[in-house]
Amino acid sequence: MARTEFFEGMRGGLVMALSATPFGALFGAVAIDNGLTVPEAVLMSATTFAGASQLVGIELFGHHVQAWLIILSVFAVNFRHILYSAAIARYIEHFTPIQKFFAFYLLVDPQFAETIRRGESGKVVTPSWYIGFGFCVYIAWVGMTFVGAHFGKMMGDPKALALDVVLPVYFLGMVMGFRKRDGFLPVVLASVIGSVAAYHFVGSPWHVSLGALAGIVVAALLPPTLAAEINDTPAQAEEA
Amino acid sequence: MENAFNPEMTLLILGAGLATYATRIGGYLLVTRMKNIPPRVESALNAVPAAVLSSLAAPAFFTGGYDTQIAMAVAAVIAFRNTGLPMLLAGWAVAMVIRHLVIGG
Numbered sequence: 206m207a208r209t210e211f212f213e214g215m216r217g218g219l220v221m222a223l224s225a226t227p228f229g230a231l232f233g234a235v236a237i238d239n240g241l242t243v244p245e246a247v248l249m250s251a252t253t254f255a256g257a258s259q260l261v262g263i264e265l266f267g268h269h270v271q272a273w274l275i276i277l278s279v280f281a282v283n284f285r286h287i288l289y290s291a292a293i294a295r296y297i298e299h300f301t302p303i304q305k306f307f308a309f310y311l312l313v314d315p316q317f318a319e320t321i322r323r324g325e326s327g328k329v330v331t332p333s334w335y336i337g338f339g340f341c342v343y344i345a346w347v348g349m350t351f352v353g354a355h356f357g358k359m360m361g362d363p364k365a366l367a368l369d370v371v372l373p374v375y376f377l378g379m380v381m382g383f384r385k386r387d388g389f390l391p392v393v394l395a396s397v398i399g400s401v402a403a404y405h406f407v408g409s410p411w412h413v414s415l416g417a418l419a420g421i422v423v424a425a426l427l428p429p430t431l432a433a434e435i436n437d438t439p440a441q442a443e444e445a
Numbered sequence: 446m447e448n449a450f451n452p453e454m455t456l457l458i459l460g461a462g463l464a465t466y467a468t469r470i471g472g473y474l475l476v477t478r479m480k481n482i483p484p485r486v487e488s489a490l491n492a493v494p495a496a497v498l499s500s501l502a503a504p505a506f507f508t509g510g511y512d513t514q515i516a517m518a519v520a521a522v523i524a525f526r527n528t529g530l531p532m533l534l535a536g537w538a539v540a541m542v543i544r545h546l547v548i549g550g
Contacts (some may be wrong), residue, residue: 245455252462277464280468283469309473374537375533377524381521387491424488424492425486425492
């Protein structure tokens, strides 16, 4: 049972691992370019395991920015993960503390998206499935950092293989999967406008946190859903 | 292999790793410590996935070339029926066809 779940997770993770491959190699190549050694580049992928923030980190390192400011920037770029771990809490409550420890370690964008999709479809998010998915992406990311750090300059243009299109299309599909939810349209519109505006006026990767915040604020301001009202009723009846 | 790890660089890398882990566990710690989640916080949490994923996808569409835009538009239409691998492959194939056959590679 657990083995089946683990392999099912790995199968799902494999697609994401493949699309993360060029970015892992890119990070490895850029890291060497910014003065990191190969072991340092691999260590950063293994401990931070978050592409955009790693690129921001080594970019600042290349500009000799103070260490505390680099760490603060990494924190800011990864701020969206706070939203992820809050949103998946209900699906991983049954994990043991050690399983949770590793679950958070592996909580990257596709891991979050697939966990939500699995949890909402009514399936139990098992530790085996979760770790199987994350393991696949993790190995690919760290491995490709090593490859990129060694052979970075020999790689071709990732645009020729259209790999840059894979992640946006994937995220778009995930968004469409939520289209039957309450407040879907206002939330998505607010996030699209917010993220594109932030992309232009503030810059990447702030657009992710700011755009998401716009959608979340709209969701909080919308009239409470019928389901929430039904949940509240018994408590009020008891008081009365 | 001399200076495979510069001590300062290594500390910086580990600090970045810790900061990242803090973001990955932080939301969970906050949510599980709240006893009763108010309805508005609940609807805000429910909106997180769609909001975050829209924010990840939208700038790629608006800043990408028309190849990326057509690929994403085709994928969006297919997404009404399927949001898995077939949709992903279709979007990718459209971008490949435009880049290699239409633009002329």
